[in-house]
Amino acid sequence: MKDWVEKYxxxxxxxxxxxKSLNDKGFRKIxxxxxxxxxxxxxxxxxxxxxxxxxxxNGYYCEAMMILRSSIELLFKIHxxxxxxxxxxxxxxxxxxxxxxxxxxxxxxxYLRRRLTEEGAVNNxxxxxxxxxxxxxHKENYPYLVQDNDKFKISPNNVDMAGDNIRQRFYQDYRYLxxxxxxxxxxxxxxxxxxxxxxxxxxxxxxxxxxxxPAYQFIMGFCFNILSKHVPKTHDVRERLYNEMKELAK
Numbered sequence: 307m308k309d310w311v312e313k314y315x316x317x318x319x320x321x322x323x324x325x326k327s328l329n330d331k332g333f334r335k336i337x338x339x340x341x342x343x344x345x346x347x348x349x350x351x352x353x354x355x356x357x358x359x360x361x362x363x364n365g366y367y368c369e370a371m372m373i374l375r376s377s378i379e380l381l382f383k384i385h386x387x388x389x390x391x392x393x394x395x396x397x398x399x400x401x402x403x404x405x406x407x408x409x410x411x412x413x414x415x416x417y418l419r420r421r422l423t424e425e426g427a428v429n430n431x432x433x434x435x436x437x438x439x440x441x442x443x444h445k446e447n448y449p450y451l452v453q454d455n456d457k458f459k460i461s462p463n464n465v466d467m468a469g470d471n472i473r474q475r476f477y478q479d480y481r482y483l484x485x486x487x488x489x490x491x492x493x494x495x496x497x498x499x500x501x502x503x504x505x506x507x508x509x510x511x512x513x514x515x516x517x518x519x520p521a522y523q524f525i526m527g528f529c530f531n532i533l534s535k536h537v538p539k540t541h542d543v544r545e546r547l548y549n550e551m552k553e554l555a556k
Contacts, residue, residue: 307362307363307367310359310362310512310515311359311362311363312359313515313519313554314355314356314358314359314362314515315355315356315359316554317351317355317519317522317551317554318351318352318353318355318356318359320526320547320550320551320554321348321349321351321352321355321522321526322352323543323547324348324526324529324530324543324544324547324548325345325348325349325352327537327540327543327544327547328345328348328533328536328537328540328544329537333345333536336397336450337397338397339397339400339401339404339450340387340390340393340396340397340399340400340532341532341533341536342400343384343387343400343403344384344387344528344529344532344533345529345533347380347383347384347525347528347529348526348529350380351377351380351522351525351526354373354374354376354377355377355522357370357373358370358373358374358515358518361373362515367496367507367511368486368493368496368497370511370515371483371486371511371514372483372486372487374483374514374515374518375480375483375484375486375487377518377521377522377525378476378479378480378483378518378521379464379480380525381468381472381476381521381524381525382464382467382468382472382476382480383403383461383467384525384528384529384532385467385468385469385472385524385528386399386403386461386462386466386467386468386469387399387400387403387528387532388528388531388532389469396532399461401450401451401459402459402460402461403461404448404451404459405448405451405452405458405459405460405461406458406459406460406461408441408444408448408451408458409457409458409459409460411441412441412457412458415434415437415438415441418433418434418437419434419438422434445458464477464480465477472524475520476517476521476524479514479517479518479521482510482514483514492507495507519554519555520555522551522555523548523551523552523554523555526547526548526551527548527551530544530545530548
């Protein structure tokens with residue numbers, strides 16, 4: 307796994323340099339939401355690739371696959387934002403991505419409140435009310451994440467965000483990597499083997515790691531386009547890094 311450790315450290319270094327070329331500065335939370343999201347993706351990919359290298363080095367192959375799965379899921383999201391029709395739509399799609407987790411939590415609050423009047427409820431009304439107060443506070447703090455009907459905005463599922471081209475290239479990898487996060491015979495064999503599954507799954511692990519490199523390349527490319535008009539004096543640096551990622555992905 308030594309070669310893969312080196313490759314993923316190299317990926318992390320390229321994302322790190324990409325972020326630094328933008329002075330590591332965030333953008334306006336609302337007016338430049340898509341740029342903020344792209345910069346967050348750059349920083350997250352740097353951390354994820356670094357973590358994958360560290361986990362591989364120490365024999366935690368299953369955990370490395372879990373992180374790689376999250377990175378491919380991030381690819382679907384940044385593709386969907388990038389594919390928005392114009393700047394306003396890119397921002398609106400970012401709002402929907404950010405609103406989705408709050409929407410999911412609100413669904414659970416609504417479920418808990420319904421259960422209060424039924425047999426077997428494990429929470430009381432004070433608990434549910436405090437939970438709801440916290441969510442209402444989020445609506446006050448982030449009104450751009452709320453729809454006209456007072457519900458949080460939501461994004462599509464991963465398949466829809468991936469689109470046809472990205473889905474054909476990467477969705478099967480995503481589903482494969484999900485097998486390391488959910489109960490499967492593969493996960494059982496890996497975790498119960500004497501060497502963390504390296505002898506049993508080395509070929510499939512290496513194939514997943516190999517397919518992960520172009521996924522990171524696509525993420526950097528989408529971010530490159532979204533952030534292209536910012537800090538023009540270091541544009542050439544980001545272009546060089548993206549071209550280097552394309553070479554690494556070949």
